[in-house]
Structures are given as C-alpha cells and as structure tokens.
Amino acid sequence: MPEGPEVHDLADRLTRLLQDEMLDDVWFRDPALQRRRRLLTGQRVAGIVARGKALLIAVENGWTLYTHGHLFGFWRIVDDRDGLTSDTPPRVRLGCARGVAALYAAPSVALWRTDELDRQPYLAKLGPDVLDPAVDAAVFEAALVDPVIARRGLAVLLLEQSFAAGMGNYLRSEVLFEARLSPYRTPGDLDAPQRTRLAHALIDVPRRAYRAKQRGALPPGKEYLARIPGGFRFAVFEREGTACPRCGAVIVNVRIASRRLYWCRGCQH
C-alpha cells in the first residue's frame, strides 16, 4: 500500500501532467460518476494535492475529484489513450493536451465540492500530515501527552491516520528504529527525551523517504525539502535476519496490528 511519500510523489507527477491544463477527456467507469463528468470536462486543473493517502484533483469551477487508492489502486500516466493497454478499463481517465492519467482498481472515487471537502469522511478524520510543511515535531510532542493517545501501543498508534496522516507500514518500522523505541511501548511510558525523539522521527523519516523520490528541480511548493538530506534506504524494514546497522543485533519480524513490523531488540527499548 502506498504511504504518504508515495502518494505525495504521485501528486507531483500528476501535477506535472495536469496543472493548469484543460481536461478535454474525462471518463468514469462508475455510471453515476460518468453522468456527472461534465463537472470536470472542459475545466482547467487548479491544483493536485495529497492529504494522508488520499489524492485530490481540484478544477477551477469549485469541484474536486477525491480518490483513495487503498491497497491496490494505482495511476498510470501515458502520452495518449492508446498507451492504456491494460486488460481492464480504468476507474477514472483524465486527459489533457499533454497526456492522459488513468486510475485503476481504486475503491474510493468521488466528486466533492472543494469547499465541502472537510466533510469527506476520510479527510475529516485525518490528523496532522507528516509531509505537511506546516507540521513540525512540536505538533507530535504535544499529541503524545494527550491522555487518550498516551495509552495506545506505539505499533498501533503509528498506523492511525487520525494521529499522523501519511504514516504506513514501512514508515512505522523505520520511525520506531530511528527513535530507538520498542514497538511495545506506549506514549505514556516514554520520558521526555524519548517523546522528543519519536516526534522528530515522525517528521524526519517520511520526509527523507519523500525527498529521495525527487529527481531534478523540486516541485512548486515543496522547497522545504531542499533542507532535507538526500538518500533513503530501509534500516530494518524487510531486513529480517540481517545485522542491525546501529548495533549489529539480528533484526526480527513480528506481526502487530495484523501487519509486518521489523525491529531490533538490541537497540530499540
């Protein structure tokens, strides 16, 4: 499943295709959406953003296409419709003079008025986004002392979009490793330096993963990434049985909250 860095990178790629372009080809597989395609057809694209793992494409008449890829959704970007060679038709196809973007297999596609997006059920529940430049470590340091959050296990909490939007399974393992914390801890039993480490890891790790996807000039509005060092590789995720890069102990794989979690018992306490 794509996590925040992947969805933000996708938003950047769709921005390069669609931003300020007029949509001259709009098609939905869902008949009810297809009947409303004129809300987008002929409209100029005003902006494309990722929020958590949702992708929003706004057009200038005040409507927004909401999509969430969930486990299997993916976009393809091609020069023209003939390039869409998949056996199954896409859920959504958006074309402009520069090319075509098509969304496949995504369970959530909807049209919303842009000024009513805060009522969209997924977006309404989102907490601070780890890739929002306006969000910093202090936001998460404050959240970690909230009495309700303080009781949650870290391994579960770090997947909850209401706590930290854009987090996901590989980021969970890597954030806990960076913060040198056991997945079995709770915020309530961390001391202040540990909370600070976790809050900074929640900001730093996703941004390094996102930064590593940038090639060439940074996208408009993403200049904050220039301060973030390049390069990102998994320290523990999918490295079961190998030596921890920090302490040399063997990395283990456990299942917590039905998802794989990789960690080092040698240096995460």
Ligand SMILES: [Zn+2]
């Ligand atoms: Zn270690």
